[in-house]
Amino acid sequence: MILRTFYKLWLIPAFFLFSCRNGINDARQSDAFVQQVKQLEETRSSAANTDSLLKSWMALSQKPLLQRDTVLSAQVNYNIGRLYAIAGSDSAETYIVKALELIEATEGNLELKARIYNGMGNIRSSDTREHQANYYYNKAAAIVLADSTIDLSPLTRSIMLLSAAQSNTFLYQYELAQQMNMAALVLSPQLPAGHINQQRVLVQIIQTLNAQQNLRTV
Numbered sequence: 704m705i706l707r708t709f710y711k712l713w714l715i716p717a718f719f720l721f722s723c724r725n726g727i728n729d730a731r732q733s734d735a736f737v738q739q740v741k742q743l744e745e746t747r748s749s750a751a752n753t754d755s756l757l758k759s760w761m762a763l764s765q766k767p768l769l770q771r772d773t774v775l776s777a778q779v780n781y782n783i784g785r786l787y788a789i790a791g792s793d794s795a796e797t798y799i800v801k802a803l804e805l806i807e808a809t810e811g812n813l814e815l816k817a818r819i820y821n822g823m824g825n826i827r828s829s830d831t832r833e834h835q836a837n838y839y840y841n842k843a844a845a846i847v848l849a850d851s852t853i854d855l856s857p858l859t860r861s862i863m864l865l866s867a868a869q870s871n872t873f874l875y876q877y878e879l880a881q882q883m884n885m886a887a888l889v890l891s892p893q894l895p896a897g898h899i900n901q902q903r904v905l906v907q908i909i910q911t912l913n914a915q916q917n918l919r920t921v
Contacts, residue, residue, distance in 0.1 A: 740778055743763075764776070773809055784797070785799075795826060803820075806819055820840070820842040820843035821863050828870070840863075844866075848864075868881070872907070881912075
């Protein structure tokens with residue numbers, strides 16, 4: 704009886720020690736995944752490296768510990784979808800939709816949500832589902848307009864705003880389109896010198912004004 708009690712008492716700290724070690728190892732591996740994701744996202748894609756980047760992202764997506772992290776898993780799936788979209792592959796939709804399903808249930812994560820919403824807008828626009836595209840473009844743009852502190856570059860913000868503005872003009876939502884065009888115009892001085900979006904925003908403002916004027920004269 705004494706030996707059995709001693710054995711049980713010995714097992715308790717041993718169990719907790721094992722659990723703590725597993726927890727520490729999981730945390731370290733999770734931190735390693737975060738660094739890998741960051742490094743991959745900082746690697747500019749090109750025709751020469753798209754295949755190798757895609758393989759790296761796919762390998763990450765198969766890691767069980769990463770799959771248990773909703774935000775990281777959404778991030779990885781989004782980047783896989785983005786690379787497939789660049790390659791013109793229909794597989795892009797599968798991964799962007801999966802990223803969306805994962806991230807929608809989370810609180811916060813506005814930067815990633817904006818990227819995924821914009822990605823969904825691109826997917827829906829490419830298969831001519833314009834109303835669905837508009838819905839997602841506007842969700843991305845709403846985040847940009849509502850929060851100036853999220854970690855998105857001026858160029859990324861500009862892209863999201865102009866995509867939403869163009870979609871709104873196409874669907875006759877001229878006031879909303881112009882609101883987003885003007886917000887993009889404010890960002891123009893912060894874009895790389897000579898970037899096409901500095902010209903694009905002016906073109907879109909004029910196009911929307913013309914569309915509004917034509918509507919009034921009908």
